Amino acid sequence: MKAQPDLKLLSTFMAVVSCGSMAEAAAALGYVPSAVSQHIAVLERDMGIELLVRRPGSRLILTAAGRSLAQATETLFEATARFQDAANGISNCEIAELRVGAYPSAMSHLFPGILSALKPRGRGARIRLIIVETQEGLPRVKSGGLDLLIAYRYLPEDPPTTSGEWTITSLGHEPLVLVTGPRPGRRPLELAECLEMEWTSGHAHSPDRRLLHRWAGELGISPDVTLETEDLHSMLAMIRAGLAVGLIPATLISGENDRPGVERVVLPPEVAPLHREVLAVSRPGIRPPIINELVTLLVEALKSVQS
Template sequence: MKDQPDLKLLSTFLAVVEHGSMAAAAAALGYVPSAVSQHVAALERDLGVELLVRRPGSRLILTSAGRALARAAADLFEATARFRDAADGIARREVAELRVGAYPSAVSHLFPGVLSALRPRERGVRVRLIIVETHAGLPRVRSGDLDLLIAYRYLPEDPPVASAELALTSLGHEPLVLVAGPQPGGRPLALEDCLDREWTSGLAHSPDRRLLHRWAGELGIAPEVTLETEDLHSMLAMIRAGLAVGWIPAGLIDASLTEGERGGGGVQRVVLPPGSAPMRREVLAVSRPGTRPPIADELVALLTRALRDVGA
């Protein structure tokens, strides 16, 4: 027996099984009947067993070996068809699973609505969403562990940057809002009212801390940061408790709590001096060059629109 079956002989044999005779199989395949008979005989020689009981003038009868081979051959051709479909899909950059990394506030405030609009499962695609900060996600994109990373950048000179390993698409800019705890009587809070208060921001040399220092330097002020954390939810909790002032991404703040004082432990915007430059961070989609499938492009487009709504 040969190590690999002759697919042409197997295909002819299955046609004989399906149509019930050499002549009918020959008509279906466009062969002469003698060619079909030769194919079946050659297959029997390769396997060393009889596959068909040939009786002149009657329908062909499959032997037990013939029935077993017919089932195995049908499974083989079905698997081959599935493989070809999968290979064609891969060539068209279709995927069964898209591994997406994103920073925590994007997952909680952008992705629920975006994934509901995309409905990947209805299209046979599973989006595996992984919460990861930008600095930790970039190596995973390079290694191929992540297909797409939704990242942020506070300063243009900071990572991520485009390279031979990383392709970047800007989704837009997310506004940062200077907020404090609610004031008694709904009194507006101006920046000068916050200069003697404690502030919260990132660690000493983190991008958001450096952005804060750059902004403060342009205004000639020196806010005192006493709560250093990379956890935005911790920052917001301290601000809501009236213990600190800080810049928070607009998407993290409930829309009903961003304009003036709102009751129930909310926050209020700090009124900035006229002409103050807006604070914001850029949001980017990061992938390996040339590897982004169509559904990833659709996801990026939806995230771009969702981010635009946050900034509106």
Template sequence: MKSLRSQPDLKLLSTFLAVVDRGSMAEAAAALGYVPSAVSQHIAALERDLGVELLVRRPGSRLILTAAGRALAQAARRLFEATARFQDAAARIADRDIAELRVGAYPSAMSHLLPGVLAALRPRRRGARIRLVIVETHEGLPRVTSGDLDLLIAYRYLPEDPPTPSADWNVTSLGHEPLVLVAGPRPDARPWQLADCLAMEWTSGHARSPDRRLLHRWAGELGISPEVTLETEDLHSMLAMIGAGLAVGLIPATLLGEGGDRPRVERVALPPEAAPLHREILAVSRPGVRHPVVEELLALLAEALRGARA
């Protein structure tokens, strides 16, 4: 049995379909702009490649397809239809018409920053669907490199922490999210002062987490030693413990802006020498030009962060 070469000759297949559709080599040649002998040579070459007869040629009558010819015509049509769909998709991709973008974001961004931003973005998406994935920064970076995520919304508490620009990804700063020292409601209604909190328990991340290292660096500059006894990576758990009067801690300002059943907390007044704290919010993507919808999403996020700072 003779096998066809690994890649079909699309020119021969196109000529073959023209002959099938028009019923004669002369009409196919006129439609394709060939001389009849060229069409005959194409069909003969295709039959040689396949090792089967495709057309029964009878002088004075229309060509008749063999069983092999009918099967090939059906397969060739599917091939050309798939090729056309591929070319359309490739053209849309070249024009930045992407069906889906996968965006990863840390949990508090997903619950506090992104809902309003995505609602504002929806009329501008031009058909691109955004698939959201909740992922912490350190877990999301390799997923950007692998292509599993098109964009990662990340945070950085200290300048030396990742993500930093590299050959694997581009890093864009979207702005800074203020960190606010808060405590639970005070029974006597007096405002909290930092001195009131020094003997209390504090909540933060584990010993090597970015927020914990920032807390200790900031405390060292002020000459204080907060005792962290309630460790958690979940900011909502931190807020719940603070609201219950169990601890004080640094909370991103965006978490304090929602109403409803949010735990009631109060800001702690800091001394003038205390430097304001924040975490930097970043966009991480693979090198190259970003999709316009991504650029619009990042512009809206930057605007939301400016509102948080205000």
């Protein structure tokens, strides 16, 4: 027996099973009856067993082997159809699962609303979310471990930069807000009053720390960073406790009117506002529609933060 019967022969066999005669199967397939008879004969020879009992003047009868083959062929054809549907979906950029990496504050402050907006639409793709910082996520995009990375860039020269390794889409600019702890009943602090305070920021060579130093250098000031952490939530906790002043992404304090905890420092009118750029990073090529939809929703979410 051949390792795998010819699919064309199996298709003819199933037509005979469905129609009950060689002649009707030939008419249904557009063959001459002798071609159908030859297909069945070749299939039986390949299988090494009789599949049909041929009795002149009566309908064909399936042998036990024929019945088993008909059931197996039906299963095979159903699986083939499902495979074809899946292959067509893949070629049309439909996917079963999308692996999305994002930095912690995006995960906690942007994605809940976005996923809530996506859920009622009944999209087929399952979205698997992974918390990962930009520097750790970029190699995973390149290797295929992530399909999409939501990243940030504090300075234009910071990665990710344009290359053939990925596609970069700018989602917008997230404001960075200089804040202090709450001062109930007192006016907000001005920048000059914060220079004698302790500041919190990232470690010496982290992107936010380098942005702070560049900004301070342009203003001719020297903030005293004594509380170093890469965790923005820890940074915010220090500020809320009145221990420091620092630059915080606006998404983390966008709801502060409902839950007071920090106050914005009043900057001189000539001081340009700071921001970090939020990016969507994916591999080069055609992106599945669900990625484009996520990108659109993230752009809208960032616009609401800026407004």
